[in-house]
Amino acid sequence: MQRDELTAWLRLMSTPGVGNQSARRLLAAFGLPQQIFEQSLGTLRSCVSGAQAQALLEEPANLWRMVDQTVRWLEAPSGNPNMPVRTICTLGDPDYPPHLLATDDPPLLLYVEGARQLLQNGGLAAASGQCLAMVGSRNPTPQGKGNAREFAKALRESGLTIVSGLALGIDAAAHEGALAADAQPSTAATIAVVGTGLDCVYPRAHQDLATRIALSGMLVSEYPLGTPPLAANFPKRNRIISGLSQGTLVVEAAVASGSLITARLASERGREVFAIPGSIHAPQSRGCHALLRQGAKLVESAQDVLEELQMPREPLEKSRTAPPATSTSKAKPKTPPIAMQQLDIVSSGLEHLSDQQHELLGALGFDPMGLDALVARTGWDAATLQVQLLQLELDGHVARLPGGRYQRLASG
Known part of the structure; x- marks a missing residue:
């Protein structure tokens, strides 16, 4: 992407008062962002409100700082073949993921950092492959974490890319399971859709996990560089998690859970929603049980998911999941994983x-x-x-x- 084109996209997405819906209406009327900013006030008012039209004619105060910061970020790994590739994918890009484009609120622009061999050889859409979202509680039970890891590993080995949100708990376990899978590297092992700028890893404890995801999968964000972890951004990014995916698997979730937002968005888009049942005594199972009562597919094995998504059948022994194997060998004393x-x-x-x-x-x-x-x-x-x-x-x-x-x- 040329600098002037990048500048126009960043200007459009940062214009005060112009949200995604208004921006898409402008793009449909006038074409690329450069052409939007060539229009007169009167012409713009035929498409958006007077206040929005006026704002479009004035450069945002931080535009050039944002452009310089983004260019530096894009160029940083360019000379190092051992580092991930950084790129930006816009609504005008033919490589924009088609499943996400088909949603009612696709992001104008996606910042992407990922495996060099994937993004250079196939681009974002091809690198994404067939995706399954896996979400759940930030405070899971030990069984929930084990299930998330084993399901993600089995599903990745059957060809699916695992999409989640890099959060504590189930998200992290799903990413870890996908990274541990023995699978062909022709598509991303896992995609982490984050609620911050890609120059900020949240939670900080997942810095190493984010680095490993970028080396064999992708990190994706719609938020400009420098965006801190703001509470309102995380529910919003859930639409991208479900939008990239053919289905959503909820491993564990309380009744009032952001994971259920992701599942609801998937259901509204006509995509499959799966849930793993749990103990009736566990608060972390109640969200899954609520989804099952509402018509979600009950899942006991990875094969249940593959069959619903019409993926090629793998040997049942490979896809059948269970809590991780235990060992009778003496382990070093450690703090139990769930406080x-x-x-x-x-x-x-x-x-x-x-x-x-x-x-x-x-x-x-x-x-x-x-x-x-x-x-x-x-x-x-x-x-x-x-x-x-x-x-x-x-x-x-x-x-x-x-x-x-x-x-x-x-x-x-």
Whole structure:
């Protein structure tokens, strides 16, 4: 893209009072942005309001700073073959992803950073391939994170590109699973649609994950460089996650969840919505159960998704998913992965429990689990676990099941 063309696109998207809908109306009437800014006030008023027309004739105060910043960002990796490619895709680009273009509010412009071999050989649309959105809770259960990772890995190995939002919890697990897949690199392993400028990784803890995604997948944003993590931007970016994808799989979600926004947008566009059922006692399962009551497809294996999307059938053993395999080998002690506040396990009747017992309930989740799996998940020795489990059982928070398994009860 030439500098003057880039300048016109950036000017259009940053003109005060001119949103996506008005900008698309202007593009339909006059063509490329350069041609919009050649029109008279009267001509522009035939398409937009008087205030919008006047704003279009005045350069935004920060336009040239934005242009210089964007040019520097685009040029930064150009001489290094080991770095990802950076590019901008506009509504006027023939390589704009067709599934996203078919939505009712496609972004005017997408900032893209991704694998060099993908973007240079095929462009954004080709590199995206066939996409499935995977979304869910930022505070998932251990089972939810494991399911997200294993589903994403199996679905990627069957040819799908996994799209998510780089958030904590299910999003990160889905990206990780896709990156771990053994798949042909002809399409992006995973696409992270973010709610910030691409020069800002949020959350910061995902800097390494974002770097790995850019090397074998893509990072995508509609927000200008320098845009910080503003709360209003994250629900808005969900339309891009669902828009890029043929379907949306919700792994875990509370009833009031941004993941359900993504699922609703997918449903409104006539695209498939899938949900994984969970324990009736887990708050993180209630959003999925609500979706199932509304007609979402119940998913128990990756093959269920592939069949609905009419993807080529893979051997069932390869696509069948289960919680990650556990090991009986001794693990180094570590903090259980789910903090007690994340699972909301502190409630009426639980205040008397020790911090260690709260942590154990969080690691146990809501599904039956054996002692070996708990050893692997917590890093605690078996003797310590048995003492704590016995006390929780006596207090009525855990039940011992046949086969040496334990399950957290509703009261816990």
